[in-house]
Amino acid sequence: MKRPHMNNILDPPPGDAKPSLDSGAFLDLKKKSLSGMVALFIRQVLVKLIFFGGNIVLARLLAPQIFGIYAIVNFVVTFFSTFGDVGIGAALIQKKGDLSREELSTTFWLQQMLVWSVVVVVMLAAPLALKVYSTLPPVGVWLIRAMALSFLFSSLKTIPAILMEREIDFNRIAWVDITENLAFQGVAITGAFLGWEAWSFVAAAVTRGFLGAVLIYAFSRWRPSFHYRFESVKGLVRFGLPYQGNQILNFIKDAVAPLFVGAYAGAAAVGYLNWARNIAYAPLIISETFGRVAFPAFSKLQDDKALLARTTEHSIKIMSLIMFPIMATMIALGPELIHVVYTDKWMPGIYAFYCYCIPPMVVSIASPLYSAIMAQGKPSILLIISSLFILFEWGLGVVSVVLLGFTGAAMTQLIIVPLFTYFYKWILQKNNINIKIFINVIYKIVAVLLSVCVVVYMKKIIVVNLMTLAIMSLVSIAIYLFAMLLMERASLLEFGEYFKKIREK
Template identity: 25%
Template sequence: MSLKKKTFWGGIWNSLSSVSLTGLNFTITAILARLLSPNAFGIMGMIQTTIALINMMNQFGLSPAIIQGENLNQKRLSSLFWFNMLVGILMTGIVFFSADLVALFFNQNSLAPLLRLISIVFTIVSFSFIQQSLLRKEMKFKELFNINIISTISYGIITIILAVNGFGVKSLVLGYISKNIITTILIILFNRWLPSFRFDFKEIRDLLNFGVYVFGSSILNYFNRNLDYLLIGRFLGAEALGYYTLAYKLMLIPVRKIGGVVGNTFLPAFSQIKNKPKSIKKYYLKVLQLISLLTFPMMGGLLIVAPEFILSVYGENWIPVIILVQILSITGALQSLGTTVGTILLSQGRSDISFKWNLFAVSNLGVAMLIGMNWGIIGVAVGVAIFSFYSFWISFYITGSLINMSLLDLVKYIRKSFLYTLFMMSIVYLTKTYLVSPNIEQLPIQLAVNVTTGVITYAFIFLIVDGKEYFNQIKRLKNVLK
């Protein structure tokens, strides 16, 4: 199969995976929000910082190195496997024995036993790390889709059953461990590569040299994405973090999944044409345009209907989340595009720039949140939004310089999505204000009317202005793939 066909079907499967997982996680979170308290979500938010560390540390920057790497023979892969296993076991020990210190940092004594329990995941995921990277390198996204769907459904069933039976926050921890066990088993079944019992450091030195910058960037990116959790949990408490965690899951995880589709699909493809910056620029701008067409209306619409949405889906216990969702909608729209920056940097072999960028981002984000903390979680959300706005332009200026893409090129490709979204938001706001009754007992009906209005309005203006062009592009794509 040609690279173009692999990329196309990879995009289809990754998109399907993103939509399906977003829907599943939304449903699971909505059910759990009715069963668990904001305090429980806050404690899980503290644990989430460890989970994020698991996902980052255990790779040691090697996944992009494997996708980029050549001559991946049995000896090299086996050496990588045993090196990664060593890292996983080491991280399990570090988290297990430092659990009391983490609990002390957050001033939550109940955190320590939960951290010791979840530390085993470091070792669990090490067993399937190489196999998962190979599936991505070979662009076998259908298999990864099946794995993610099965493991997420299993996680939802296990966690909800435990929550119903009074396990509280422990249900979230046990559900997460179960999910990773199931994922590991499925990955090994779908890619039955097995390591040899040998290790040669010389075989992986070049991959580690590339990975060390990715690893450094990952550490900085970890603080970039979790500094808000750390500061809110430490200084504002579990309940405040619970509200922020729900808003964060609701707003940023879906758009990051959409951006993740680009990373998972196009990093292998862009890596194969890394010496053709004009081709990368052409396809990258179209990808950014497509992402903006999807995420801008999602974020703009949710900003308008946040009160009806939160009260209808999660209940009155979560009213403080409304203003957080409205503020973070700005961040969500920008980050849906910003999450693709790393794909270009890594495809060009510039993990060093990624490291330097993340160093800049962490320091600036930390300042923004520390200032905002004077006004509580709302101030932190505002700080995150402000940082996201100005860092967005800087990151694309740096990335564009590698593929001869200007900021004007970027604006040209996303401006229609922005204008369509503004028009849709205006219509939904007018409908909400003047045509729908504000009766609190009819909130689900109001939500349904507003969402339907938004979808119809956005689809209408898109089809009128751009429909013909996109239908022609689909026809050309069909002809290419025949």
């Protein structure tokens, strides 16, 4: 019997029309994308392993309130930093053709002018944070000012990183990211042992930013010149402003926890929410990896809507196949995971953890849709949608927190993320890019429900410790794979072939 054709994430499904791109260029794009996916995925896995290891140690050493103080400080600096960019980075990645030295140099100096302006504002405005957050200690002012340095260092990496991403060259980026995160966790854990409390995180963030800037210039041949002509980047700014506006609105949309919860319920509540979100959202390394590669790769397919649609569907199929069982296992074993690994002092965050575990499943669908929209060069549409959803996020979030406590902030994600996904699909459909979702996820949902039921039953008859926790996790994944083998064998074999290609790379 003839073996069915196997695809990678950029292949159209069998039977579809041939790519309209030059076949050699398309094959080269696929090769670069797969190589980039491998490098970036390995990077993401290593970074998350470093994060998990460090987070477990820090969670055992520090109180939830310390995590909350750092989250608030980081939010304040990040809020101001969103105004230190005009979205030109995304515009440079999306732009067709080569980038001139004048465009790159002008972009660099324009961003630096914005960044230094923001840093000055942060230094002056830091004391106002004490008026917003009653539980923030006086030292919070200096924590905020110190964190601004990490933003300054990080801005220096923008152009070299963009040039690497345009070439879908994530190998060097991966080394920078891994080294940065090792440095962050090493400094943070050392500081926690020495009793630095919140300063542990801030010192780690500044170290990470400085080291990252040094490394990326060591790996890159590009250096800023003294060229500056704003007219050369006007077109990029026109694309970048709505894109950055969308980023700012998304940031405001997600600010319910650090802003409102921090002011209303205190730093400890923010600590529980951030902890729950960080753990539950850890598997999103898959969608993050995909998104960083898919944006430049999909941008090269933007003129062929049929090919872009089939490629997006194929991406949804692959991503959901991976994401669904991971999140289902985390939900089924949530209390045991907290008790055994993080200790019971984090148990008040269990319901927030449950709520945060559902959205990553939906993101495995939304992420390819988002990348397809961005590849069309229409960020203004996302700007409008983000503006509308801020009303939902804050309206539902504030009411939920007041009525249900800090867990209410997590509960809103069960509504917001599916709504985003629906609107992304609607936007693509309006642009004659029709994406089928239901047929690509229904069997995975059935398999997930089956695996969860088995694990819940096992918990009733097994004493839970670190070893049995690992065993039940493996059993959950095994049941899911077996169910998928019975219901959707072709997809499982396809993923196996894809994984084989990644392993070879």
